Amino acid sequence: MEETISLKEIFQTLKQRWRLLVAIPFFAMLVSAIISSFVLTPMYERSTQLLVNQAVPEGQLNQQVVRNNLELIDTYSEIIKSPRILNEVIEAEGLDMTYGDLEAAVSVGSQSNSQVVTITVESESPTEATLLTNSIATVFQEQIPDIMSIDNVSILSEAEIGEDPTPVSPKPLLNIAIAFVVGLMAAVGLAFLLEYLDTTIKTEKDIENIIDLPVLGAVSNMDSVDAAAKKTS
Amino acid sequence: MARLTRTKKKPVQKKRQLIADVNRRSPITEQYRTIRTNIEYSAVDTEIKSLLVTSAGPGEGKSTTASNLAVVIAQNGQTVLLIDADMRKPTAHYTFGLMNNRGLTNVLTRQQKQDDVIQETNVENVSLLTCGPIPPNPAELLNSKMMELVLQEAREKYDMVILDTPPVMAVADAQILANKVDGTIIVTSSGKTDREQLQKTKENLVKANAHLLGVVLNNKPVDDTTYYYYK
Numbered sequence: 001m002e003e004t005i006s007l008k009e010i011f012q013t014l015k016q017r018w019r020l021l022v023a024i025p026f027f028a029m030l031v032s033a034i035i036s037s038f039v040l041t042p043m044y045e046r047s048t049q050l051l052v053n054q055a056v057p058e059g060q061l062n063q064q065v066v067r068n069n070l071e072l073i074d075t076y077s078e079i080i081k082s083p084r085i086l087n088e089v090i091e092a093e094g095l096d097m098t099y100g101d102l103e104a105a106v107s108v109g110s111q112s113n114s115q116v117v118t119i120t121v122e123s124e125s126p127t128e129a130t131l132l133t134n135s136i137a138t139v140f141q142e143q144i145p146d147i148m149s150i151d152n153v154s155i156l157s158e159a160e161i162g163e164d165p166t167p168v169s170p171k172p173l174l175n176i177a178i179a180f181v182v183g184l185m186a187a188v189g190l191a192f193l194l195e196y197l198d199t200t201i202k203t204e205k206d207i208e209n210i211i212d213l214p215v216l217g218a219v220s221n222m223d224s225v226d227a228a229a230k231k232t233s
Numbered sequence: 234m235a236r237l238t239r240t241k242k243k244p245v246q247k248k249r250q251l252i253a254d255v256n257r258r259s260p261i262t263e264q265y266r267t268i269r270t271n272i273e274y275s276a277v278d279t280e281i282k283s284l285l286v287t288s289a290g291p292g293e294g295k296s297t298t299a300s301n302l303a304v305v306i307a308q309n310g311q312t313v314l315l316i317d318a319d320m321r322k323p324t325a326h327y328t329f330g331l332m333n334n335r336g337l338t339n340v341l342t343r344q345q346k347q348d349d350v351i352q353e354t355n356v357e358n359v360s361l362l363t364c365g366p367i368p369p370n371p372a373e374l375l376n377s378k379m380m381e382l383v384l385q386e387a388r389e390k391y392d393m394v395i396l397d398t399p400p401v402m403a404v405a406d407a408q409i410l411a412n413k414v415d416g417t418i419i420v421t422s423s424g425k426t427d428r429e430q431l432q433k434t435k436e437n438l439v440k441a442n443a444h445l446l447g448v449v450l451n452n453k454p455v456d457d458t459t460y461y462y463y464k
Binding site: 198199200201202203204206207210211213214215216217218219220221 | 268271294298418419421423424429448449450451453
């Protein structure tokens with residue numbers, strides 16, 4: 001059966017199932033709001049910045065030195081997340097977590113062509129996040145001469161607990177927005193699926209196509225006639 | 234024999250069912266008139282004096298169509314006899330607000346004379362032969378010689394005889410009656426009648442030598458343009 005899909009038909013299908021299109025996104029938003037506010041534990045993030053820079057004897061910045069430092073940054077990012085550093089931190093702070101736990105909570109990043117490395121730790125308490133970040137920075141700074149035999153790391157800024165910390169995740173608004181979009185897409189998909197699975201006849205044309213008998217007439221739905229009559233009179 | 238189970242519908246108000254009599258100027262009544270006219274035109278060589286109304290499944294509007302057609306045909310000045318041959322779920326007596334203690338089954342079992350059980354309705358020129366007590370063997374009764382005699386007598390006395398029957402996909406009653414009448418109408422309902430069931434219904438009726446006049450589509454979605462003249 002050849003079918004042409006017209007915009008009008010699509011609109012008609014959606015209009016017919018508008019309840020679905022309202023209900024599903026609404027429900028998804030509700031669920032997402034509930035989960036964001038009551039189920040998920042708020043997470044806090046704190047970060048420390050390190051500067052990777054070698055002291056240059058003549059007091060002039062040398063292009064070559066800067067480039068070397070930049071090339072080191074990727075290596076440093078790996079080193080920061082290595083067991084050697086993180087296990088040291090766990091030991092030093094007497095933490096009740098495995099290397100894996102801590103490794104998952106730490107992220108290291110740097111802007112391209114910048115000598116600044118940012119260490120970020122996510123944790124359920126802002127205090128812990130601050131403590132860990134600073135501890136990692138300190139341990140790393142201490143260990144680097146041992147590992148790389150150059151001492152070119154300095155701490156640029158330390159993390160602070162800060163007043164009235166706001167959690168970074170979950171973001172209820174963002175989650176609700178995502179739920180709305182996903183719900184809407186699901187609802188549209190479902191509407192078309194239902195339309196496709198609906199094997200009932202709809203119009204006179206359907207009847208003629210299926211059984212090739214003349215349509216003697218069509219009788220409107222009484223309720224809708226009443227409604228339409230009210231509208232026009 | 235397949236037992237017929239039907240979902241309970243909320244009782245339809247009488248005024249709703251017999252809209253052709255209650256509201257002659259309703260667009261719905263106009264639509265029934267169109268059907269009436271098309272039935273008249275669909276008979277090319279033979280005069281159609283008896284009609285059978287059936288559908289694929291339950292609740293597609295057979296009884297409503299049959300009774301409203303009876304009314305609009307009567308409004309044309311013809312005398313109409315509506316026979317409730319739906320012995321599975323007779324409803325015509327509700328529609329016209331009449332008793333159903335005696336009816337077609339009494340005639341078929343030769344307990345009553347036909348003339349004695351046919352009732353006049355409130356609608357001018359429309360008479361009703363109700364179903365009567367529900368029998369255990371509807372198909373056999375409808376297949377009897379007596380049923381043919383009933384129809385013959387009705388044809389002689391009335392300008393038009395309309396039979397309301399059970400759905401084709403459920404029981405064989407409609408197929409049994411289909412070749413005893415001049416024309417058969419299949420009633421469908423938008424958004425309810427299944428395509429395949431409709432196809433099978435047509436096939437079954439064709440096998441039963443029915444003279445298929447055409448299809449009526451009920452429950453058609455309304456677009457506002459129809460109400461241009463309806464104030």
